[in-house]
Amino acid sequence: MKKVVIIGGGVSGLSAGIYAQQMGYETEIYEKNPMVGGECTGWNRQGYHIDNCIHWLTGCQKQDDLYSVWNNVGVLDDDVKLYREDYIYMLEMDGVKLHLWRDIEKARKEFLSIAPEDSAEINKFFDNVKLAECVRVPFEKAQTDMNFIEFMKFVMPMKNMTKVMNEYGQESVKDFAERFKNPYVKAIMGKYFSESFLAYTLITSYAFLSSSTAAIPMGGSVSLVNRMIKRYNDLGGKIFTNKSAEKVNIVNGKAESVSFADGSEVSCNYVICATDTSVTFSKLLPEEYMPKNLKTLYKETKGYRVSSGFHVSFGVVGSEPCSPKGATIFPCEKFKVGKQTCDFMGTRMYDYDESLFPSDKRVIQCNFLQDEEDYEYWKNLYADRERYNAEKKRIADDVEKRIIKQFPELEGRLKLLCTYSPYTFTKWCGAYKGAYMSFYEQKGYKALTMKNKMKGLSNVILAGQWTAMNGGLPVAVTSGKFAAQKLPKIKSR
Numbered sequence: 001m002k003k004v005v006i007i008g009g010g011v012s013g014l015s016a017g018i019y020a021q022q023m024g025y026e027t028e029i030y031e032k033n034p035m036v037g038g039e040c041t042g043w044n045r046q047g048y049h050i051d052n053c054i055h056w057l058t059g060c061q062k063q064d065d066l067y068s069v070w071n072n073v074g075v076l077d078d079d080v081k082l083y084r085e086d087y088i089y090m091l092e093m094d095g096v097k098l099h100l101w102r103d104i105e106k107a108r109k110e111f112l113s114i115a116p117e118d119s120a121e122i123n124k125f126f127d128n129v130k131l132a133e134c135v136r137v138p139f140e141k142a143q144t145d146m147n148f149i150e151f152m153k154f155v156m157p158m159k160n161m162t163k164v165m166n167e168y169g170q171e172s173v174k175d176f177a178e179r180f181k182n183p184y185v186k187a188i189m190g191k192y193f194s195e196s197f198l199a200y201t202l203i204t205s206y207a208f209l210s211s212s213t214a215a216i217p218m219g220g221s222v223s224l225v226n227r228m229i230k231r232y233n234d235l236g237g238k239i240f241t242n243k244s245a246e247k248v249n250i251v252n253g254k255a256e257s258v259s260f261a262d263g264s265e266v267s268c269n270y271v272i273c274a275t276d277t278s279v280t281f282s283k284l285l286p287e288e289y290m291p292k293n294l295k296t297l298y299k300e301t302k303g304y305r306v307s308s309g310f311h312v313s314f315g316v317v318g319s320e321p322c323s324p325k326g327a328t329i330f331p332c333e334k335f336k337v338g339k340q341t342c343d344f345m346g347t348r349m350y351d352y353d354e355s356l357f358p359s360d361k362r363v364i365q366c367n368f369l370q371d372e373e374d375y376e377y378w379k380n381l382y383a384d385r386e387r388y389n390a391e392k393k394r395i396a397d398d399v400e401k402r403i404i405k406q407f408p409e410l411e412g413r414l415k416l417l418c419t420y421s422p423y424t425f426t427k428w429c430g431a432y433k434g435a436y437m438s439f440y441e442q443k444g445y446k447a448l449t450m451k452n453k454m455k456g457l458s459n460v461i462l463a464g465q466w467t468a469m470n471g472g473l474p475v476a477v478t479s480g481k482f483a484a485q486k487l488p489k490i491k492s493r
């Protein structure tokens with residue numbers, strides 16, 4: 001049997017393991033943490049559950065191409081119940097409530113009644129969300145491995161996206177919000193995503209919800225990963241935790257073994273690096289092997305950015321009904337998070353899954369988007385642990401005050417569970433600049449694709465969300481599949 005060593009037990013590593021086992025390989029996953037899952041994780045605090053990852057998972061309908069991948073890795077089947085939110089998020093401002101309803105026509109009606117002066121732009125926006133419902137990620141083959149016909153077969157069903165990109169593909173969220181005169185419409189469009197994102201990200205994210213491809217599988221992030229672990233173990237795969245890989249040992253352009261921080265070494269026929277690519281090329285492999293486009297993404301810091309978050313989680317004490325439902329944004333008294341001054345904030349109520357958030361154990365999470373400068377701030381602050389912790393507590397107190405001002409019924413009912421900064425993700429899984437998704441392009445820059453094989457290295461393959469732009473769970477799971485597909489077919493005896 002040929003042995004494949006997979007470094008990194010996130011969703012991409014588990015996916016690579018499942019697909020490679022199905023091809024007949026003997027695989028082993030080595031994960032540096034005590035548990036697998038990587039960024040797709042959750043944890044318990046004071047009797048409450050914090051679901052770190054899944055706000056939405058795309059590919060949740062049986063007719064979605066991606067469903068077949070989720071189904072194959074054990075994540076989705078008929079037994080997994082799904083929750084679909086009524087709206088992607090809502091704005092509460094000056095007593096006005098405005099929702100981006102899953103039902104686009106309901107949302108359009110609400111927007112037009114609040115802002116008739118913006119009817120042309122409002123109609124254009126909702127029409128484009130409808131058009132963007134065609135967006136897919138590659139699921140059969142990586143884009144870089146497609147021939148012309150395969151590529152056309154992949155892009156043709158997405159031809160409506162060309163119109164969306166022509167309209168919003170080169171406009172930042174900030175500029176996009178300026179299209180609207182009405183202050184509430186301006187706020188809902190401009191204050192949820194980072195101002196530097198391109199406007200089409202808002203449109204496609206909304207389209208994922210409106211088309212129903214996005215949903216939340218019950219049991220959340222931890223159950224999702226547990227189902228993958230079960231599928232992998234059932235296929236005979238082996239997982240080793242607390243094993244931090246230090247180096248892929250290469251002899252004459254071929255990986256022969258992997259060395260670990262505990263001094264051990266494992267030999268192999270193939271290696272799949274399913275680690276954050278910043279870990280892969282700063283530690284496991286010499287940087288010279290880095291694919292060209294990936295190099296560009298790291299170097300062109302003006303054109304390609306990453307985003308992270310500062311999170312504050314509260315438990316809601318008691319089971320009496322309370323606001324805010326779903327994801328809500330609202331204006332607030334100015335305060336600082338990282339290097340940024342916030343005059344808006346958002347909350348998200350976790351109450352949709354009895355198994356994780358029973359009625360007396362609901363959780364409110366607040367995520368403040370942070371950029372690369374904020375990341376440096378948190379990283380430097382972490383060197384002085386006392387100041388780092390004090391700053392996190394200061395922000396949590398400021399956040400609590402603002403939530404209570406907006407939702408007075410929560411007075412005395414919020415219990416601080418935890419705060420975590422972008423640097424937490426670097427410590428946990430080596431996330432580049434604490435990012436939870438991979439690179440996104442800025443105005444004037446093109447999206448780039450990259451190969452998962454490296455020149456001069458015959459038996460090492462890359463997987464993980466950083467092997468494509470924008471990242472997320474769909475990219476992670478398909479990248480694992482694409483990596484396994486690069487292994488030679490095993491001849492049946």
Ligand SMILES: Cc1cc2nc3c(=O)[nH]c(=O)nc-3n(C[C@H](O)[C@H](O)[C@H](O)COP(=O)(O)OP(=O)(O)OC[C@H]3O[C@@H](n4cnc5c(N)ncnc54)[C@H](O)[C@@H]3O)c2cc1C
Pocket residue numbers: 007008009010011012013030031032033036037038039040052053054055056057058243244245246274275276279309425428429430431435436437463464465466471472473474476
């Ligand atoms: C707060 C947050 C919210 C998110 N929400 C969503 C969402 O709603 N929908 C969505 O689609 N995506 C979401 N994502 C993104 C999603 O979690 C990631 O895209 C996905 O989990 C990445 O998987 P991965 O396997 O590529 O990488 P990772 O999860 O980073 O896995 C890499 C693994 O490698 C391990 N590792 C690192 N170095 C070593 C080493 N030297 N040796 C051994 N192991 C090592 C790490 O510990 C980690 O387990 C979110 C992420 C975050 C952080």
